[in-house]
Amino acid sequence: MSLANPVSAADHVQGSPDAKVTLVEYGDYQCPYCGAAYQVIKAVQKRLGANLRFVFRNFPLNQAHPHAELAAESAEAAGAQDKFWEMHDALYENQAQLGQPLIEALAKRLKLDAGRFEVDLQTRKFQAHVKRDFMGGVRSGVNGTPGFFINGERYDGSWEEPSLTAALQQAASA
DSSP: OBOSSOOOTTSEEESOTTOSEEEEEEEOTTOHHHHHHHHHHHHHHHHHGGGEEEEEEEOOOTTTOTTHHHHHHHHHHHHTTTOHHHHHHHHHHTGGGOSHHHHHHHHHHTTOOHHHHHHHHHTTTTHHHHHHHHHHHHHTTOOSSSEEEETTEEEOSOOSHHHHHHHHHHHHHO
C-alpha cells in the first residue's frame, strides 16, 4: 500500500526535503515495539545522515495503551513550543514511566511554558491533529505499530537495523 497522506508542512520532519529517501513512521509512544524501533531509527539516521529524511506521525493504540493518546498530545503541545523532537525522544527514552507525572516532569525539564502546555493538554488542543495522523495511517493500511513507509510505499520487512538500513539504502539508490 501507499501512503494516503503525502509528507507535508504539517508533519514533524528530521532531515532535508532533498534527502534521497524518506522514512515515515506511524508510532505509539507506549508501544514496546515502537520503543525498540526508536533506538533502531536513531542508529539508521546516524548511518544514512543527509540521505535520510525521517517523519513521525502519531498512531496511538488507545485500547492497548492507556497513556498513548496523552503522550501523543503532549508531543504535539511541546511541538507548538518548538520542542517536538525533544519531547518525542524523552517520551521514548522514559517509556516505562509513561503517564501524567512523567509528562509534567518532561515539560519542566524541556523548559516549556507550563501554563500554555497545561491549557493545551486540558483543552485537548492537539486531539484533532493526533486523530488526523491516526486516520491517515488507517487509510494507508497501518494496522499496528510501528508502521513504516519508505518513499511513500509501505515497508513490511524487518525493522531491525540491518534490514531497515538495507531497504533504505536500496530505496536511496533507486
